[in-house]
Amino acid sequence: MTATLKDTTAIVGIGQTPFARQLDPPEKTLACQAILAALDDAGIAPSEVDAFASYTMEETDEVEVAKAVGAGDVTFFSRIGYGGGGSCATVAHLAAAITTGQATVGVAWRSRKRGSGPRPWRDTRAQLPTPAQWTRPYGLLRPVDEIAMLARRYMHEYGATRDHFFNVALACRNRAAQNPAAIMHGRPLTREAYMSARWISEPLCLFDNCLETDGALACVVVAAERARDLRQRPVYVHSAAQGLPSQHHGMVNYWTDDPLAGPSWTAARQLWKAADFGPSDVHVAQIYDAFTTLIPLSLEGYGFCGRGEGAAFTEDGALELGGRLPLNTGGGGLSEAYVHGFNLINEGVRQLRGTSTAQVPGAATCLVTAGEGVPTSALLLRS
Amino acid sequence: MSPMMRGTTDNGLLLPVPDADGEPFWTYAARGELRIQSCADCGGLRFPPRPCCPRCQSFATEWRLMSGRGHIWSYVRPHPPLLPGYAEQAPYNVVLVQLADAPGIRLVGNPVSAPDAALDSVDPALLRVGAPVRAVFAEIAPGVTVPRWLLERP
Ligand SMILES: [Zn+2]
Numbered sequence: 365m366t367a368t369l370k371d372t373t374a375i376v377g378i379g380q381t382p383f384a385r386q387l388d389p390p391e392k393t394l395a396c397q398a399i400l401a402a403l404d405d406a407g408i409a410p411s412e413v414d415a416f417a418s419y420t421m422e423e424t425d426e427v428e429v430a431k432a433v434g435a436g437d438v439t440f441f442s443r444i445g446y447g448g449g450g451s452c453a454t455v456a457h458l459a460a461a462i463t464t465g466q467a468t469v470g471v472a473w474r475s476r477k478r479g480s481g482p483r484p485w486r487d488t489r490a491q492l493p494t495p496a497q498w499t500r501p502y503g504l505l506r507p508v509d510e511i512a513m514l515a516r517r518y519m520h521e522y523g524a525t526r527d528h529f530f531n532v533a534l535a536c537r538n539r540a541a542q543n544p545a546a547i548m549h550g551r552p553l554t555r556e557a558y559m560s561a562r563w564i565s566e567p568l569c570l571f572d573n574c575l576e577t578d579g580a581l582a583c584v585v586v587a588a589e590r591a592r593d594l595r596q597r598p599v600y601v602h603s604a605a606q607g608l609p610s611q612h613h614g615m616v617n618y619w620t621d622d623p624l625a626g627p628s629w630t631a632a633r634q635l636w637k638a639a640d641f642g643p644s645d646v647h648v649a650q651i652y653d654a655f656t657t658l659i660p661l662s663l664e665g666y667g668f669c670g671r672g673e674g675a676a677f678t679e680d681g682a683l684e685l686g687g688r689l690p691l692n693t694g695g696g697g698l699s700e701a702y703v704h705g706f707n708l709i710n711e712g713v714r715q716l717r718g719t720s721t722a723q724v725p726g727a728a729t730c731l732v733t734a735g736e737g738v739p740t741s742a743l744l745l746r747s
Numbered sequence: 748m749s750p751m752m753r754g755t756t757d758n759g760l761l762l763p764v765p766d767a768d769g770e771p772f773w774t775y776a777a778r779g780e781l782r783i784q785s786c787a788d789c790g791g792l793r794f795p796p797r798p799c800c801p802r803c804q805s806f807a808t809e810w811r812l813m814s815g816r817g818h819i820w821s822y823v824r825p826h827p828p829l830l831p832g833y834a835e836q837a838p839y840n841v842v843l844v845q846l847a848d849a850p851g852i853r854l855v856g857n858p859v860s861a862p863d864a865a866l867d868s869v870d871p872a873l874l875r876v877g878a879p880v881r882a883v884f885a886e887i888a889p890g891v892t893v894p895r896w897l898l899e900r901p
Binding site for chain 2: 495496497498499500501502503504505506508509512513514516517520562563564565566567611613616618619620621
């Protein structure tokens, strides 16, 4: 009998700061606020925390955070690379550590000031490692330029249109309308506004891009046994996976045989292999949406439809509440906040607790994904 | 200070910062040659360049001369906000060219009306997926040459 992560751990606490274009407190303060809120939500004392996980891009390290919040002796800590691709793996690493007895109470977090902070691609002095020497001199400077290249090819190959990307942006904006914590709460989106918006990188416009946000989030992971005695309804980590496909290159994955089949395909194979259910049993999905284009690509990768069918999948309100696959019910990176996807984890937990502002009735299973287009990760959560 | 040290051209465009594996590409480009790294044992082409062959794990490499012909696999048109040197020419055109000699290999580049023309010198209405292009070379700073692309039938 091999060890398995299936339902052996649960997320028992979630916390977050407000989200805004600009917040005054430094990232470390925001991180501590989110972590303490998550521990309070769980009803667990900070001194019980003995594991931490975050992103390599996180600038508040575990030494500082553990000291500030009053953690106990820490016996496991982990950092996940590749920006937004790391979100779900933070929880997965904690789940693995707890399941294998390396720790008992784990905290994952992300604190970020990208709304008010600098954008790295605006700095001409930044060192340009591979593969930047093959892209940046030609003016492919920002993540949106890199993804727009895939978007144009996807439109050409499969007949995807801007209306399909609009369907994604609209579903996220409609859910933000229901979420008072969302940056775009109270700011409805119309098709006309989308179609006449300024270009950022053709074929992608302003509304195809996520929000630059200041804010922090955290969640608490413990063993399933411990979870049953805590104050919140446990949300079990049913399956988890990371994905770094053979010959993958990161954001500019232009040199593989099949650039439109990204890391989600690799993560999905492992995710479903270790699960008791399949895509058609997923009640609600939180899919990483730094750009609208990532949604149809991910819908295909995670097996909600066939290759090339992701754009058509978005039609007829499929991603709206009551649709085939309600998506990003807090508003996602496109309309709630862009905090490297951590808000998608916390929203998945709220759905399975039954406390989302856009609750899917009876939701018992949720897919959460991390950044597609970079080495990625994903979680299947269940109540 | 050399342009490579400075990091940009006189008009603010970024210069390639080669790594050890990529250096030969730029050295050949400065001679007006488009060459792609290949395995000296199994002959497989690979890009971006790297120390060893993913097929046979050989560290023996050679750089194979390409015809410079290809077609547009995809293209984008960035608009500001951008770095100042690029914002001045924006919106401009960036293409991903699939090489005729090596279909698995695609190079990011700029379609231009002449080797030294601006990044926005081609009417974007002329760009389409599948359009044939051929490589030309532009010295964008002293000693720094990049491949650019001319439409075959503009
Ligand atoms: Zn070889």
